[in-house]
Amino acid sequence: MSINVAVIGPGGVGKAFLSQLAQYNKRSDNTYKLVLLARSKVAAYTDDLQEIAFDSWQSTLDKAIKPADLTAMLATLKTSKVPVILVDNTSNEAIAARYGEILDLGIHIATPNKKGFSSDLQAFKDTQRKAKGRGLCFHESSVGAGLPILSTLKDLVETGDTICKIEGIFSGTLSYLFNTFSPASAIDALKQGDDVGLPKFSQVVQVAKDSGFTEPDPRDDLNGLDVARKLTILSRLSGLDIASPTSFPVQSLIPEALESCESGDAFLKGLPDHDDAYGKQRAEAAQNDSVLRFVGSIEMATQQVSVALKAFPKTSAFAGLKGSDNVVAFYTERYGGLEGNPLIVQGAGAGGDVTAMGVLADVLKIGAIVQGRPGPGQ
């Protein structure tokens, strides 16, 4: 049985996804047929869902003239004689708002788009309920890109383990900033009051921006909202009714005086005035043999969800983090509870290839389910 795939969003993740899916098809039996491609304004597809060749998808999309109207696209996809997987590689809120409707049509969804799972609580619940009906919905890459974070949480919850706490570093950018600003290797010098040779916070942010590690305006990383969205998803999948990513304490790393700067450049110009305050926090942490890390935490017993800059002892897994890696620690009853050694997943949590990999793995899982298997004697 073949499976039709519709891809919205041919950006960095979308390009990597199409390349990986084309390669997968070559290795296997060409199960997956690309039948629709869309970007913000235009879409390429035919009314009878003719296959689009993977090796010429770019030129097919360049020549597309149909409007990228989701309602019209869904009406056509609904007529498919074989299962359909919609791959939403955008971060578009309007598409995400229609996941429930899409699932009701029996169209499956694989997506790294956080919006559908971290915005309105009722919409999330509606999507979850409908994903148990005709359409399946997988979104591994919405947290930690291709790292097995959501699938692990799902296995823990579904098999009846009790989640006690989830704690992690969920932003590649903020991981990099604090691994560089407050490395474990600097603790000894800092304890002697020596910060010569260590970068100032504003310098680390500037280098990260110049290297393309931050959003165009670094405040879009430093406000913590991206981490808050991921925490919202993890909390909800753990069973907490979190109303929105702004309904719990999220520490912003933007100094109050710089919140109203008109541009990212103006912000970067003002940031050095606040280096002393960041340096003081780093020095205080070092006095306790600790480093600073920007973490998200979910405490199930008290239902407390928070995103904040915290100190972690140099022996902790968080202190040893490298580069822009993400890390998540699941403290569960079966893994020894709050005092036990947690189940840890760690690695690159951003980037086109690893994000696309998580989306493709979701597509293959949906593929396995829709293809089913006969029972004995059949």
Add this chain to the structure above:
Amino acid sequence: MSINVAVIGPGGVGKAFLSQLAQYNKRSDNTYKLVLLARSKVAAYTDDLQEIAFDSWQSTLDKAIKPADLTAMLATLKTSKVPVILVDNTSNEAIAARYGEILDLGIHIATPNKKGFSSDLQAFKDTQRKAKGRGLCFHESSVGAGLPILSTLKDLVETGDTICKIEGIFSGTLSYLFNTFSPASAIDALKQGDDVGLPKFSQVVQVAKDSGFTEPDPRDDLNGLDVARKLTILSRLSGLDIASPTSFPVQSLIPEALESCESGDAFLKGLPDHDDAYGKQRAEAAQNDSVLRFVGSIEMATQQVSVALKAFPKTSAFAGLKGSDNVVAFYTERYGGLEGNPLIVQGAGAGGDVTAMGVLADVLKIGAIVQGRPGPGQ
């Protein structure tokens, strides 16, 4: 649709599995029906596969009089009108040798039994091929218990990532022995030549045995064969044709002079004579700011698979391991290759509850696939 479950092996893992499955059924819609229970000599089942109540499985099995004859059990399971999952909670080689035949019958398999995947290469390949046919075969818990190790490797390989290296600590017992014998916190003292207060190797083994952390004869852990079986599985799933767990270098931690001891007790009595040799290795590692860990490694470029005691720098994830945790690092092209930061999974890799959890997660994955989903318009 209901799914029939047949459970062989009601030991520690089997008991935990039955308890978890019973709880799952209560939380969901009683999808899973227990229809067969077997231990080494007897089996409880009826010719028409009547349901066995979860809350009285023990007394049902106690009263069982049918012989535990696999051929007869399979003949009956084959008549099931609904899908059947055989859960092999044993470490039995004879049952594992028949996985191919079981899959051919359209009976699905979920198991923590390493034997079916780490013994004869042709049997492994046969099982893998047949698991793409009518019957599905999942064995997450055969490596690292409930930790998402095999599912992660499968996602990496299936989505077309290139595995460069896999390295890890795959034995809870050997993890505990060396985390205790050679902790990172002892490096500074050892560099000064001071090992007062540090345990000798024989003491660590004795305490582990007394605490029930080792096999009855500790040599069954120290010979490295259990780790070699797990490495064999990981290598084969990565694409290497590994003939058997004894076809690559496996370092035994049993001093040659003690290999022929008649009993585990005689071995433990002789072990202190070798403490100096172990102590010397620990001191040498410390001179390089490193600790000793018993690791399995798979180098894909050179196809070299090995199990050995090696030194790791104190800043590595392996040096920071606690208790009896397992850890595995996947170095892949998408995660930066041999020089990049690997994808790491870490946590308890043994114990009835977490092993059973991995088996139940496999059962639920098989359940999702056999239940399938209708396509659009159906």
